[in-house]
Amino acid sequence: xxxxxxxxxxxxxxxxxxxxxxxxxxxxxxxxxxxxxxxxxxxxxxxxxxxxxxxxxxxxxxxxxxxxxxxxxxxxxxxxxxxxxxxxxxxxxxxxxxxxxxxxxxxxxxxxxxxxxxxxxxxxxxxxxxxxxxxxxxxxxxxxxxxxxxxxxxxxxxxxxxxxxxxxxxxxxxxxxxxxxxxxxxxxx
Numbered sequence: 001x002x003x004x005x006x007x008x009x010x011x012x013x014x015x016x017x018x019x020x021x022x023x024x025x026x027x028x029x030x031x032x033x034x035x036x037x038x039x040x041x042x043x044x045x046x047x048x049x050x051x052x053x054x055x056x057x058x059x060x061x062x063x064x065x066x067x068x069x070x071x072x073x074x075x076x077x078x079x080x081x082x083x084x085x086x087x088x089x090x091x092x093x094x095x096x097x098x099x100x101x102x103x104x105x106x107x108x109x110x111x112x113x114x115x116x117x118x119x120x121x122x123x124x125x126x127x128x129x130x131x132x133x134x135x136x137x138x139x140x141x142x143x144x145x146x147x148x149x150x151x152x153x154x155x156x157x158x159x160x161x162x163x164x165x166x167x168x169x170x171x172x173x174x175x176x177x178x179x180x181x182x183x184x185x186x187x188x189x
Contacts, residue, residue, distance in 0.1 A: 044164040044185035053086030
């Protein structure tokens with residue numbers, strides 16, 4: 001059906017990807033010996049309401065949505081808005097070799113593994129989704145892969161550590177070019 005598997009690749013699962021908590025990544029990557037920068041550890045809060053974050057994600061996806069047949073555009077926007085949860089808080093913990101990232105919002109999702117290792121999270125639809133964490137240019141990268149696309153989330157901070165950048169890149173066979181989205185979070189003292 002059109003609702004279950006739209007031709008444009010923006011399934012509910014891919015929309016949830018935009019919130020950094022629903023899709024997953026490659027199950028096997030080589031182990032990494034480097035470590036996550038200690039400045040990344042801490043608690044960070046989104047300084048706006050969830051509607052602001054949803055608007056940012058929708059704005060990034062809008063050029064792809066307008067390329068869809070007119071009669072499905074409104075439905076796609078509504079589905080994304082309904083299922084898109086923006087984390088209020090991101091907590092990064094570095095415990096030995098384990099890197100743990102907890103996304104707190106309408107639901108709480110924790111991803112904990114060694115760098116290069118995989119774990120799973122459960123999507124809103126109840127699917128187990130593998131997730132892999134690794135370093136990319138010295139920062140923490142999370143790789144999520146769903147049925148219709150992938151999400152790469154790069155977590156980095158400003159040099160002073162006060163701002164956490166959550167840079168998501170959404171890719172899908174039917175999306176065309178990758179869709180970048182950035183949400184900034186502020187460190188909680």
